[in-house]
Amino acid sequence: MYPFGEQRREWAKSLLSSRLKPARSLEPEKKTAFTIPSIIHTANYLIGPDPTLYLPACSGSRSITVRLRNLPIQTAGFLLRCDEQGHGKPAVAMAAFRWGRLIAVCVAMLLFSAPLTLHAQTDCLSCHGDVTMQDASGQNIGVDAPVFHSSVHGGLECSACHTSITAYPHSDRPRAVKCASCHADEAAALLGSVHENASDHPCTSCHGSAHAILPKDNPKSAVYPLNIPATCGKCHGDGAIAKRNHLANVYLPYMDSIHGYAVSQEGLLVAANCESCHGSHHILSHTNPQSSTSKTNIPDTCGKCHAGILTQYMEGVHGQALAGGNLKAPACTDCHTAHEITQPSMALSTPMCGTCHQAQLSTYRDTFHSQVSDLGSYVEVARCSDCHGEHEILPASDPRSPVNPANLVHTCGRCHQNANAGFVKYEPHANPHNRRQSPVLYYIRLFMVLLISGVMTFFLLHTLLWLIRSLVEKTNSASAQGEK
Amino acid sequence: MADQTKTAGVSSLSHHAVAGQDSTLGPTGERYFMRFTLMQRYMHAIMFTTFLGLAATGLTIRFSTNAWAQHFAFAIGGFGAILFVHKLCAVTLTFEFLYHVKDIAVRILFRKEKGLLWGPSSMVPNLQDLKDIIGNFRWFFGLGPKPEIGRYAYWEKFDYWAVFWGMIIIGFSGYVMWFGPFFGRFLPGWALNAVQIVHGEEALLAITFIFSIHFVNSHLRPDNFPMDTTIFTGAMTEDEFKERHGHEYQKLVREGRLEEKLTTRPPTWLVNFSRLVGFTAVFIGLALLVLTVSAYFRE
The missing domain is CATH 1.20.5 (Single alpha-helices involved in coiled-coils or other helix-helix interfaces)
Structure with missing residues (x-):
């Protein structure tokens, strides 16, 4: 078995907290030495070597933040503007620097005095490339260029998503990005799902920072199979969030399960992660009959991987009853639980059968079998499944059933050597x-x-x-x- | 009653004056009489030791859903250890039982000890026991004098036969469970279920009886509270003899055979050791009794 307990929980928590940090922090911070004093524009402020020296037109500007930054020379099309209310047109100023190209661009802008059409990422990144850039409300609007370039959307123009921004200068309140404009299938799948509310569950809540989305087969992707538990765990492993939304806190039980262990410790892509059972975009509540985790669909959902067990289960009384519409019949999760995936070899399996088969549990409790299983961790003893079978439980009247009278000598004989016809007349569920x-x-x-x-x-x-x-x-x- | 005690005290004192500092006599000069032979005392010791072992492990199995049972089982090594101790004690007690039966058979068949089967020294109940029961109940209600009891009181005979038949019933049913497939060849199917009920219920009776009635009647009796150690030391004082088995005492006096029963005062270490053993057994027994009764009524 693999390690359970406090140590493992601590580890799982630490994994979660490391995932909660923005993706960018995983990249080493790029630090370049200052070489050129440059001037950068943010929403309201002019930035550069003391602007008052060379920006007489912007006498109204206040709270000037002076920041010196090195930019790649090819993106050094510095636009200087003051967005102060009341200034009808952008004030374009020139910085007295030694590069002619810079001066030429600024002069051209001065001459045309009209909005610039934005074509390439480079245009946007010349401003937004400052990862610390903030808008008026303090929200970060910087883009880490190298990270963005290596993302799945790295080849797209900014305007492909930010459709309302086609020219510069642009509105302070650009239209919200709609992923659905390209990803229509996913957006359709989200409709009606538990994550339908886009303000609560924006695409980025699972796929990560908008400018750092990686293809899902990239091991660094937030939705790479091995990363999915931690991604979902950001919300579903947070006790406060889970409580607020009346959800079970399933992250830690899952991580302790054999599935969680296979994913997190063994690195198995084939092991069940959250998506394997719940799906990705069209996640429905288990109370919804259409859900992959609804009672009637659970056997098929688990059977996607456990195909052999599914066949056995469907042969047995439980599978037959469920297929026949008896919702009281146990599906996989009723015995194994959904997230912990308890093992039937643990003592727990006996009371579990008793939740439905109360009379049988009560008479079993009177027997030596039960007494041994209560006390002994070192002795093999008959529990429900040892006599009745596990997934393919058949009625005693079925000749294939291990508790069919014709099979009892063999079934009891698995533990009781020399079991004979007289011995198996013992009634294991007698009720005195x-x-x-x-x-x-x-x-x-x-x-x-x-x-x-x-x-x-x-x-x-x-x-x-x-x-x-x-x-x-x-x-x-x-x-x-x-x-x- | 009070007069009797007083007279006995005086006679003891006078005896003391004659005997001086005889180490075979008690501190006040009282004489000691043999009640149990060394072998009987060993038999009792083996029996109560194995009985405590059987009770502790058997109750753990019987009330296996209780937390105390599971902790106890865990502490001594799980079910395997519990069953091992249970079977070890059972086999030991079986040998003791067989030895006792052999001893009785030899004494009756070869030594022709007829008194063993019938009479004042026999364990077999007789009319006198019925009279003693009635007499005792009359005494309880103040309607008559305390009856003079013979060598074995009726409650002692009950103790004996309860244990005797208890060992046969519990022992046999235990071996049927132990060797189920073997007994399954001769016994009907329901018998395998029945032995489990009989084994458990008869054992419950034995446990509750021994740990309450036997403890009080034979060890914690009010006239010798808190511990009667006769079964451990084998000896009782003349006062105790007269008080508890007056009928036998007087018979021996009449027949002039009282001196045959004389023995020496048990050494101090034996008395102390007996008390220690007795209290330990009583403590364990009472603890088991509390657990049994509480678990039984919670079932």
Whole structure:
């Protein structure tokens, strides 16, 4: 078995918290030495070597932040503008620098004095390439160019997503990006799903930072199979979020399960991650009959991988009953649980069957089999599945059933060597409390109970009276001596 | 009653004056009489030791869903260890039982000890026991004098036969369970279920009886509270003899055979050791009794 417990939980939590950091932090910070004093524009401020020196037109600008930054020379088309309210047109100023090209661009802008048409990423990145760039509300609007270039969307123009921005200068409030304009199938799948509400569950909540989305077969992708548990766990492993949305906190139980272990420790792409059972975009509540995790669909969902077990299960009484529309019949998760994936070899399996088969559990409890399983961690002992089978449970009347009378000598003989026809007449589910079911045992038990109560009543009374009498005698003799 | 005690005290004192500092006598000069032979005491010791072992492990199995049972099983090594101890004690007790049966058979068949089968020294119940029961109940209600009891009181005979038949019933049913496939060849199917009920219920009776009635009647009795150690030391004082088995005492006096029963005072270490053993057994037994009764009524 693999490590359970506190240590593993700590590890799983640490994995989660490392995933919660923005994707960019995973990349080493690019630091370049300052070489050129340059001027950068943010939404409201001019940035550069003290602008008042060379920007008389922008006398109204305030709170000037001075930041010096090195930019690649080919993107050094510096646009200087003051966005102060009241300035009708952008004030374009020139910085007195030594590069002619820079001056030429600025002069051209001064001459045309009109919005610039944006064509390439480079145009946008000349401003937004500053990863620390913030808009008026303090929201980061910087883009890490190298990260973006290597992302799945790295080859696209910015305007492919930011469709409302086609020219410069652009509105401070560009239209929201609609992933659906390209990813229509996924958007359609999201409709009606539990994550339908886009403001609560934007695409980026799973796919990561918008400018750093990687293809899902990239091991660094947030939706790479091995990363999916941590991605979903950002919300579903957060106790507060889970509680607020009335969700079970399933991340840690899953990570402790054999599935979670296979994904996180063994690195198995074929092991079940969240998506394997719940799907990706069209996730429905298990209460929805269409859901892959609805009771009737669970066998098929688990059977996608556990195909052999599915065949056995569908042969057995439970599979037959569920297929016949009996929703009380157990599906896979009723015995194995959905996320912990408990093992039937653990003692838990016995009470689990008893949730439905109460009478049988109660009579099993009276037997030596149950007593051994309660106490022994070192002894093999018959639990429900040892006699009745596991997935392919058949009625005793079925000749294939291990509890069919014809098969009992073999079934019992698996543990009880020398089991014979007489021995297997033992009734493992006899109920001595039920006169009609087991009359002989009922009267034997009744006799024993009457014997115990009769003997104990007589002798308790005898002893009690004896004690009282002895005390009386002692008091009498003491008082008699006292009188003397 | 008070007069009797007083007279006994005086006679003891006078005896003390004669005997001086005889180490075979008690601190106040009382004489000691043999009640149990060394072998009987060993038999009792083996029996109560194995009985405690059987009870502790058997109750753990019987009430296996209780937390105390599971902790106990875990502490001594799981079910395997529990069953091993249970079977070890059972086999030991079986040998003791067989030895006892052999001893009885030899004494009756070869030594012709008729008194073993019938009479004042026999364990077999007789009319006198019925009279003693009635007499005792009359005494309990203050309607008559305390009956003079013979060598074995009726409750002691009950103890004996309860254990005797208990060992046969519990022992046999235990071996049927142990060797189920073997017994399955001769016994009907329901018998395999029945032995489990009989084994458990008869054992419950034995446990509750021994740990409550036997403890109080034979060890924690009010006239010798908190511990009667006769079964451990084998000896009782003359006062105890008269008080508890007056009928036998007087019979021996009449027949002039009282001196045959004389023995020496048990050494101090034996008395202390007996108390230690007795209290330990009583403590374990009472603890098991509490657990049994609480678990039984919670079932």
